[in-house]
Amino acid sequence: xxRPVEPNxxxxxxxxxxxxPEWIDGDVxxxxxxxxxxxxxxxxxxxxxxxxxxxxxxGRTRVASVCARDFPQPLIVESGPTYQFQAFDLPDExxxxxxxxxxxxxxxxxxxxHTIASRNKALLKKALADKMRPLL
Amino acid sequence: xxxxxxxxxSSKPALQAVRFETTAIGVATGTVFILGxxxxxxxxxxxxxxxxxxxxxxxNCKCVDESPLKIVxxxxxxxxxxxxxxxxxxxxxxxxxxxxxxxxxxPPSQAVRxxxxxxxxxxxxxxxxPDRIVPSADGEISYYFFVEEDDSQCSHHRRFxxxxxxxxxxxxxLVADRSQxxxxxxxxxxxxxxxxxxLDTLTKFIEPCRAL
Numbered sequence: 001x002x003r004p005v006e007p008n009x010x011x012x013x014x015x016x017x018x019x020x021p022e023w024i025d026g027d028v029x030x031x032x033x034x035x036x037x038x039x040x041x042x043x044x045x046x047x048x049x050x051x052x053x054x055x056x057x058x059g060r061t062r063v064a065s066v067c068a069r070d071f072p073q074p075l076i077v078e079s080g081p082t083y084q085f086q087a088f089d090l091p092d093e094x095x096x097x098x099x100x101x102x103x104x105x106x107x108x109x110x111x112x113x114h115t116i117a118s119r120n121k122a123l124l125k126k127a128l129a130d131k132m133r134p135l136l
Numbered sequence: 137x138x139x140x141x142x143x144x145x146s147s148k149p150a151l152q153a154v155r156f157e158t159t160a161i162g163v164a165t166g167t168v169f170i171l172g173x174x175x176x177x178x179x180x181x182x183x184x185x186x187x188x189x190x191x192x193x194x195x196n197c198k199c200v201d202e203s204p205l206k207i208v209x210x211x212x213x214x215x216x217x218x219x220x221x222x223x224x225x226x227x228x229x230x231x232x233x234x235x236x237x238x239x240x241x242x243p244p245s246q247a248v249r250x251x252x253x254x255x256x257x258x259x260x261x262x263x264x265x266p267d268r269i270v271p272s273a274d275g276e277i278s279y280y281f282f283v284e285e286d287d288s289q290c291s292h293h294r295r296f297x298x299x300x301x302x303x304x305x306x307x308x309x310l311v312a313d314r315s316q317x318x319x320x321x322x323x324x325x326x327x328x329x330x331x332x333x334x335l336d337t338l339t340k341f342i343e344p345c346r347a348l
Contacts, residue, residue, distance in 0.1 A: 028293075032272035037274055059236075059240075118321075118323050119321040122298075122310045123321045126321075
């Protein structure tokens with residue numbers, strides 16, 4: 001049984017993202033590293049070693065970090081809602097440290113059934129990827 | 137790395153004797169392939185540029201040597217280009233497979249893969265060869281074109297364009313300049329004229345920077 005979900009993740013807590021080599025160009029994380037439906041990360045609080053985010057068997061040989069304080073500013077998209085990113089604590093039985101970074105609509109929140117236009121997805125993914133700092 | 141329509145000349149004495157009629161073509165997953173025909177009439181060969189500083193010379197796709205890479209301008213004849221492009225098609229199918237995405241949480245669907253194959257061929261028809269083909273975390277496929285003002289050994293690319301085959305059967309062109317904190321995404325439909333417009337826009341973005 002996994003631990004209880006925490007309603008908030010501290011803004012200064014590092015979140016570690018395991019990366020495929022294709023998702024990074026030199027020291028810059030590419031937008032392809034972002035899953036717009038929820039980018040899985042490890043919380044520093046529960047797994048403080050960034051290497052825990054690596055998963056060589058699944059091709060994740062690099063690690064980048066970001067914290068909520070550094071998430072992109074709210075993104076106002078053309079003829080659409082305003083989006084911003086929020087980290088959700090989502091521990092599961094295999095990973096106590098699991099969380100997801102999701103785009104939410106301002107004033108509405110998270111809705112898994114909401115469809116984001118492809119051009120806006122591209123902009124959101126790049127905005128978040130630009131904030132990720134490669135560590136390993 | 138800007139290698140298009142270049143000749144690659146090895147700095148190794150043993151290889152300098154060979155004048156490679158080459159053009160830079162097939163590029164995938166960070167590796168630049170330069171394919172050419174041997175002027176002495178031997179079989180076509182491929183040079184694989186691994187990074188910016190070394191090449192591996194392949195003959196019949198078997199690695200035979202390595203040496204530092206040197207590039208000088210060269211534009212092959214139409215006949216040579218046709219021959220090389222034909223060879224590329226042959227080798228690309230065997231040597232440049234799409235990335236392995238079996239380990240991804242959300243591997244691209246069959247529809248996205250088919251769409252990506254179509255775009256790959258359209259890009260090749262317009263002589264556009266991506267620097268990297270990237271399956272995204274959310275099951276889409278992107279073709280990256282990194283743009284440099286020079287061939288310096290910088291650790292990342294400030295300007296890039298990517299063209300993404302999205303799940304909803306749209307094509308998304310993202311152009312970005314990190315130094316100016318600029319990015320713009322445009323969405324295109326699968327209609328032929330719309331895809332043509334996407335590739336024309338892509339060409340206009342990368343061609344001026346890649347011209348010798």
